[in-house]
Amino acid sequence: MLARRRLDTVDSTDKSQRGVTMRVLAGISQKRLFKTILANSRDRLYRMAFSWTHDPALADDLVQQTCYQALRKQRHLRDIDAADAWLFRILANCLADHHRARREVLSGEEFVIVEKWTPEHATQEDQVAQRVRKAVSALPLAHRQVVTLVDLEGFSYAAVADILDIPVGTVMSRLSRGRRALRDHLLDVNARGEVNLPAKVRRIK
Amino acid sequence: MTKDELISDEQLNAFTDGELEADEENRVFTLSEENAEVDVRLCQHRKVKELVQHAYRDVPKPRRHDNKGGPGKNLLSLAAAAVLLLAVGLVGGWTVSRSLDGGSVPLVAAATNPDTLLLHVASSDPMRMQQALDRAEALMAGPDGATSPRVEIVANEGGLNLLRSDMTPYARQIRRLAEQDVLFFACSKAIERLEEQGVSVQLVPEANTNYSALDRVVHRMQQGWTYEKI
Structure with missing residues (x-):
């Protein structure tokens, strides 16, 4: 059974929300608070957009579009403590709009965008990071979004379900399939997907 | 399992x-x-x-050629625009100054009947392009000539074909509108991106390329212009 998010769990989302609450208590106006949250969220939104697209220019456009829409729609945000998830939901919608505008019809989790991987992606110094990004980029977008929202932002499964407008069970199954694919790409598993146990702990009947 | x-x-x-x-x-x-x-x-x-x-701890930053104001410039602009939008929403109108026959004339405009309009073209669908141009033309024609509306048309990457001389089917209408002082802006970021991909971007002579689409939108919204995305 899934646990409700515990108050003592420290991750970026909780830190942000706790900070928000503190500032509300300190009497800072809602509008000013929202602008602060938005400014502080920009880098995180960009990182998420980049992990979804692996295209710096497109990611930047998506973040700008997200900021623009957030500012226009801020009166719809009733609970300032929910601003974090709300911003990421707008980002997800902006990406969906982007694909829709290019007539790339999303058909649930079967939809796959295999990002074009060019040599310039491999010019970075961190080969491990490049290998992981390549594996992430090969995931179906639906799986990629769930994996990155959980792993990079520490969103709870319930929050991811809200951001992507899908059931929690779907979040769990997409996460499971996404991580399994990454494991197969990145870790030492054999061709049948079985775990290669270290010899010293392998049990022999 | x-x-x-x-x-x-x-x-x-x-x-x-x-x-x-x-x-x-x-x-x-x-x-x-x-x-x-x-x-x-x-x-x-x-x-x-x-x-x-x-x-994803360190991700490559986007290359922004128009980042003259340093980090956060766009966000600050957007924030200012939002404050303005909020004011518009609350008051239901706004006051702007503009030059008319050499003088500065205060105007009070209703949000539903703007004299300053920025049209954002984000699609290369010919019907959408036509819709934007017709919208500008209708506003410039005006019902009685009592006011002199100001209109700008901004094309981002999605709508850039409107202003590409080798792509647009509306060069004549653009020229006609430009003669009525409608300004056209092609997104400088989109152009730069296309050129990086080896695409030679030829624009109609009426197109300005001094701003990114977003910066132009924000700039005008800060000044109280009405924004419409086509």
């Missing part, structure tokens, strides 16, 4: 992500201590999570 597995991937993920209740966590701890395969699978889940976190 196969019948040979003691615990499913979903449960291991939930454990890894701190989503399990305490009793379920205890069960996973016990299983991982007693069963080497569960322990290895658990380690793999954690390692995959840490690899993903590592891979």
Whole structure:
């Protein structure tokens, strides 16, 4: 059974929300608070957009579009403590709009965008990071979004379900399939997907 | 979960992500201590999570040629625009100054009948392009000539074909509108991106390329212009 998010769990989302609450208590106006949250969220939104697209220019456009829409729609945000998830939901919608505008019809989790991987992606110094990004980029977008929202932002499964407008069970199954694919790409598993146990702990009947 | 597995991937993920209740966590701890395969699978889940976190700790920043104001410039502009939008929403109109026959004349405009309009073309669908141009033309024609509306048409990457001389079917209408002082802006960022991809971008002579689409939109919104996305 899934646990409700515990108050003592420290991750970026909780830190942000706790900070928000503190500032509300300190009497800072809602509008000013929202602008602060938005400014502080920009880098995180960009990182998420980049992990979804692996295209710096497109990611930047998506973040700008997200900021623009957030500012226009801020009166719809009733609970300032929910601003974090709300911003990421707008980002997800902006990406969906982007694909829709290019007539790339999303058909649930079967939809796959295999990002074009060019040599310039491999010019970075961190080969491990490049290998992981390549594996992430090969995931179906639906799986990629769930994996990155959980792993990079520490969103709870319930929050991811809200951001992507899908059931929690779907979040769990997409996460499971996404991580399994990454494991197969990145870790030492054999061709049948079985775990290669270290010899010293392998049990022999 | 196969019948040979003691615990499913979903449960291991939930454990890894701190989503399990305490009793379920205890069960996973016990299983991982007693069963080497569960322990290895658990380690793999954690390692995959840490690899993903590592891979995106430092991501490449976008190259912005128009970032003259330093980091946060656009966001500050957007924030200012939002404040303005809020004011518009509250008051239902706004006051602007503009030059008319050499003088500065205060205007009070209703949001539904703007004298200053920025049309954002984000699609290369010919019907949308036509719609934007017709909208500008109708406003410039005006019902009685009592006011002199100001209109700008901004094309971002999606709508850039409107202003590409080798693509647009509306060069004549653009010229006609430009003669009525309608200004056209082609997104400088979109052009730069296309040229990086080896595309030679030829624009109609009426197109300005001094701003990115977003910066122009924000600039005009700060001044109280009405924004319409086509």
